[in-house]
Amino acid sequence: SDYNLRKYLKEKLQAAGVPKIEIERDSQKVRVFIHCAKPGTIIGKGGTEIEKLRLEIEQIVKKPVSVNVVEVRSPDLNAQLVAENIASQLERRIGFRRAMKQCIGRTIKLGAKGIKISCGGRLGGAEIARTEHYHEGTIPLQTLRADIDYGFAEANTTYGKIGIKVWIYKGEVLNGAKARVEVEQPKAPRANDRNDRGDRRDRRDRRPRGDRPARRDNNSDRKEQ
Numbered sequence: 001s002d003y004n005l006r007k008y009l010k011e012k013l014q015a016a017g018v019p020k021i022e023i024e025r026d027s028q029k030v031r032v033f034i035h036c037a038k039p040g041t042i043i044g045k046g047g048t049e050i051e052k053l054r055l056e057i058e059q060i061v062k063k064p065v066s067v068n069v070v071e072v073r074s075p076d077l078n079a080q081l082v083a084e085n086i087a088s089q090l091e092r093r094i095g096f097r098r099a100m101k102q103c104i105g106r107t108i109k110l111g112a113k114g115i116k117i118s119c120g121g122r123l124g125g126a127e128i129a130r131t132e133h134y135h136e137g138t139i140p141l142q143t144l145r146a147d148i149d150y151g152f153a154e155a156n157t158t159y160g161k162i163g164i165k166v167w168i169y170k171g172e173v174l175n176g177a178k179a180r181v182e183v184e185q186p187k188a189p190r191a192n193d194r195n196d197r198g199d200r201r202d203r204r205d206r207r208p209r210g211d212r213p214a215r216r217d218n219n220s221d222r223k224e225q
Contacts, residue, residue: 005060009034012053016041019072019080019151030065032057037075076106079151079166086117086164090155096123096162100134107168114138114169121155121162129160139169147173 002023009021009032017037024031036042043050050067057065075081082103089099100117107115114137122129140146147170155162 005032005057008060009057013042017072017075017081017084019078019084028064030057030061030063031068032065033068033070035070035072037072037078037081039069039071042069074110076103076110077112077149077168077170079149079168080153081151082107082115082117082168083151083153083164083166086119086166087153087155087162090119090157090162090164093157096132097134100132103166104134104136108136112137112168113171114167116167118165119162120165122157122159123162125157125159137169139167141167143172145172145174147171 005023006021010018013034013036015038018034019037020035022033022035024033034042041049042053044052050069054065054067057067072078072081075085086096086099086103090096096119100119104115104117114135116133116135116139118131118133120129120131123132139148141148149166149168149170151166151168153164155164
């Protein structure tokens with residue numbers, strides 16, 4: 001199945017940094033698109049390695065296979081590669097805070113509008129598992145048009161598994177159209193709104209104070225009596 005093929009390729013090509021594998025099938029042929037950070041590792045000298053890989057995949061799927069390698073231009077802007085990078089650092093016993101902060105700094109420097117990293121498990125070999133988050137910039141997870149890349153990886157340490165989640169915000173997707181400026185509509189009056197009193201005159205329409213008759217003071221009348 002596609003799941004087993006992806007799992008096999010992911011393990012075999014771990015050194016090349018593979019964030020995504022696309023598989024297209026038709027009745028005649030299977031096309032495999034491997035997105036990777038280091039295409040030279042997969043292709044090999046004169047294309048020898050990629051030919052070996054193609055023959056191996058043909059034995060698994062039992063159909064003619066074409067393998068295409070797609071280069072990932074900026075590995076530090078790919079959430080899956082960032083998560084796998086942190087996982088490999090944790091397996092080499094590098095501190096999780098240091099690994100997270102280094103990746104955040106590199107991603108922001110490349111022009112990302114925001115990044116959030118979450119590490120969960122027995123961090124630093126602690127007795128009780130916990131989750132720690134670090135973020136920089138904005139991560140609008142509730143905005144549908146936001147272009148947010150998500151990646152997940154696991155680090156197998158001597159204390160157990162540590163899960164790493166990464167969100168990278170790259171900007172808004174507007175489908176080539178200009179952003180529409182929404183005109184603010186006047187709000188409908190609320191029920192029991194103090195300003196919505198149609199039966200009362202506007203304060204500005206009242207007579208000026210000088211035209212009003214003087215009000216009698218009851219206290220002064222009592223004093224005169």
